[in-house]
Amino acid sequence: MPTADSYEWRTAPCPECADPIARLVPGDSDRADILLCTRCPAHGRISYHDPADIRARLPFGVVLAVRGGVLRIGVPAAPHGLTAYTRSVVEQATERGLFAVWRPSARRHDVILAAPGPDGAWAWIQVGARSGRILRAAAYPHGRNVPGVRAAGPRAVGQLVASLSVSGLSSD
Ligand SMILES: [Zn+2]
Known part of the structure; x- marks a missing residue:
């Protein structure tokens, strides 16, 4: 199993609006189990997202974590020695x-x-x-x-x- 620092972290994409500047942030205190998209409302979509839906769209081996208040995906880093x-x-x-x-x-x-x-x-x-x-x-x-x-x-x-x-x- 790779260690945490063998991942490269980047902002998770929103599966609904696919807006490049969208950020998925933890829900408010009432709904801490869901994620809110910062851009879905601008596209006329509902901003509430189930983390399971986001995970289902990502390939096996990719991990999800909230870092800096935003949902990020960790992708296993490339090994050394590639051309x-x-x-x-x-x-x-x-x-x-x-x-x-x-x-x-x-x-x-x-x-x-x-x-x-x-x-x-x-x-x-x-x-x-x-x-x-x-x-x-x-x-x-x-x-x-x-x-x-x-x-x-x-x-x-x-x-x-x-x-x-x-x-x-x-x-x-
Ligand atoms: Zn969105």
């Missing part, structure tokens, strides 16, 4: 809204890329632990209920990952 190209493939995916969940090991690292929501894009990349290079990947651009695509080698995997998008976040 610059490997890092850039993963970073570009996370900049487009995919979550990267690393599972380091002594021989081969795995990284899961997942869009929020049950039907979002999903990919698995295997990286050599010693070389830090991408070995192979399997991707499911339209969720894991639809047949996927495989690729081998850094360049082919990079192109495959670049084709994955997060639907539903850019619009609205």
Whole structure:
């Protein structure tokens, strides 16, 4: 199990309004069990959210915690020794809204890329632990209920990952 400081923390996205400046804050004293979105009312939505709904949209391996009065998600940090190209493939995916969940090991690292929501894009990349290079990947651009695509080698995997998008976040 990774320790707490092996996570990278960032602000949790609101599953309803998907507003980039939305913050999820603990409910008032009457409803301490729920979270309030600071932006849902501006979009005509109800601001009350069940933490279980937010958790259900995040990939396995991501943790939630209130830090600094705001709900944040902790994503397992990338292992050391990756090539610059490997890092850039993963970073570009996370900049487009995919979550990267690393599972380091002594021989081969795995990284899961997942869009929020049950039907979002999903990919698995295997990286050599010693070389830090991408070995192979399997991707499911339209969720894991639809047949996927495989690729081998850094360049082919990079192109495959670049084709994955997060639907539903850019619009609205
Ligand atoms: Zn919201």
